[in-house]
Amino acid sequence: MFMPTPPPDPQGEITRLGREVERLQRRTKIMAIFIGVLSGLIGGLVAHTLSRHLGASGLEATVYAGGSFIATSMFMLFIEEKLGLI
Incomplete structure (x- = not known):
């Protein structure tokens, strides 16, 4: 005999x-933070490479890279916050 399936709850x-x-x-928030940190790493790497290319010492290049990392990461996290991703 035919048994009808009950409707889904x-x-x-x-x-x-x-x-x-x-x-x-939650996954979107984690990815947004991850993208912000990776953008900071790229910004720091670019700043370090450019400063070394332009003749900065090792310490100066490291300071430029650190400052660029912080600035780029905070900028990305600020944008993500304004977009509602965080």
Whole structure:
């Protein structure tokens, strides 16, 4: 004999979708922070390379790289915050 399948529980489906959305939002926040730090690393590397190319000493190049890392990372995190990613 034919046994109809019961209709899906809409409340359970909403709860499951809510958990999935929260999981994806956490992942987006983690990726946004990761992208900000990687952008800072690239900025620091570029600053270090340019300063060494232009004749700065090792210590000066390191200071430029550190400052550029902090500035670039904070700028990226500021933009991500304004976009609502963090």
